[in-house]
Amino acid sequence: MTLSRRLLLASPFAMPWVRLATAQPARVLSVLHQNDFHSQHEPVDRGGAACRGPQGCAGGSARLATLLAAERRAVAALGQAHIMLDAGDQFMGSLFYTHWRGDAELAVLHALGIDAMAVGNHEFDHGPANFARFVREARFPVLGANIDAAAEPALAGLLRRSVVLTRGEHRIGVLGLTTPDTPGISSPGPRVRFLAPVRAAQEAVEALREAGATTVIALSHLGLAADRALARATRGIDLVVGGHSHTLLANSVAGAPFPCPVVETAADGRAVPIVQAGANGRYLGRLDLAVDASGRAVAFAGDAREITLDTQEDPEVAALVARLAAPIEATRRKPVGQLAAEATPAGCRVGECALGNLVAEAMLEAARPAGAEIAITNAGGLRAPLRAGAVTLGDVLAVLPFSNTLATFRLSGAELRAAIEHGISGPADGSGPGRFPQVAGLAFRFDPRRPAGARLLALERVGPDGQASPIDDAAEYRIVSNNFLRQGGDGYAVFRDRALDAYDTGPLMEEAMAAFFATHPEATPRTDGRISRQD
Secondary structure: OOHHHHHHHHOOOOOOOEEOOOOOOOEEEEEEEEOOOOOOOOOEOOOOOEOOOOOOOEOOHHHHHHHHHHHHHHHHHOOOEEEEEEOOOOOOOOHHHHHHOOHHHHHHHHHHOOOEEEOOHHHHOOHHHHHHHHHHHOOOOEEOOOEEOOOOOOOOOOOEOEEEEEEOOEEEEEEEEEOOOHHHHOOOOOOOEEOOHHHHHHHHHHHHHHOOOOEEEEEEEOOHHHHHHHHHHOOOOOEEEOOOOOOEEOOOOOOOOEOOOEEEEOOOOOEEEEEOEOOOOOEEEEEEEEEOOOOOEEEEEEEEEEOEOOOOOOHHHHHHHHHHHHHHHHHHHOEEEEEOOOEOOOOOOOOOOHHHHHHHHHHHHHHHHHOOOEEEEEHHHOOOOEOOEEEEHHHHHHHOOOOOEEEEEEEEHHHHHHHHHHHOOOOOOOOOOOOOEEEEOEEEEEOOOOOOOOOEEEEEEEOOOOOEEEOOOOOEEEEEEEHHHHOOHHHOHHHHHHOEEEEOOOOEHHHHHHHHHHHOOEEOOOOOOOEEEOO
């Protein structure tokens, strides 16, 4: 029976087979994978929000468990080996994380039986000590080849660079990589260092080969563009299983932006397949790798499958999720107000958006008694949509899941100008970090076609009466932001280094949002031109 025929029999994915060589016989290793789960143990809609009906919904831990078990049975029936990998960002994104701080994710990962996990940047969102608890209790290796945590007491000695997994005749080396942007977009603390991924990966590959690994997998939380560069720049990597950019690589899912796998040519001439399975638990990925006696790939095939609501829930995992959900139900259901129209994070990383305006106005209203006149928050902190109709605290917490506090401080006009220039100087298509500023009490015009650092064309303060006046570089302004940005997150070094009278421990952002709904019981999210793009 040919390899392609065996594959079609083994998998409901029905993946096309790419042959790299004619060498036979070959052994097949099935790599099952997920990434950027973001605490979504219940089905979510296409925007990553909790479902309010079946339309467009997918995922959930119990259905993932069912599909994973089916894939394992199909592979085992053909005598093929398999492993299950997670490419990071299990933390943050739902009330399961807000309440359990990673314990819910760990319980489900144990139930799924994963073999290794890379460290995602969100694993550090509540500091190294919180993440260290997760790592200590994990019954699988947590991998970070480019993380040096030796100086951080909470994490020292817990993370592994790599692991060798033996599956029959396969000796599979798996190394983990984490985005070096983590210190600017999360909270690992000053004692955790993130090293250059390419060099760390090459060193880990060589160590794995010396340890007897015949097939090497990079389990990466770098993002697709960085994964492609990594594959081209290194020698000895047979497969990259990726995450961080939330990219769906699939052949059978309509609208997937890339096929599965994306293939790059490595520095040693080998073809390196790269896979990634979207985000929020909506998909399960699989890459079948046929390797010769030396462990080198001679063929591969991959796809990602959407976990639709037609998939039956695994009863044990469904019961586990129900137990984990029980203590958060009261919080989830507490009503806070009404919304006259939907507000989503779509477009918030490249320009004005109604959700950004809503959150920024709530921040400014909460901080006005402390003298604040301008609010600035980062688009990357807006994680889910708010639908029209009744709004609960659970809805608000899904939008603002980071437990950030309001931070107030003073800046000169020139420093404020520099901060806004930084915020708008990311990639013009919004593909970079979520530093784009959503504002209240402020208006600006920018040109994304100009070079980064020279995009801001006009900047004005907008008073409570709606009157606008140009920002005076020599004047001082009282700002409210969130504590993540005030401490330099998303690269806002000017907030960290130049802020005067900084106070970072104001009310929680979700409390400010709930209070805003209390005083605006039927809020209408809208755009009003406070941010304008000159395209």
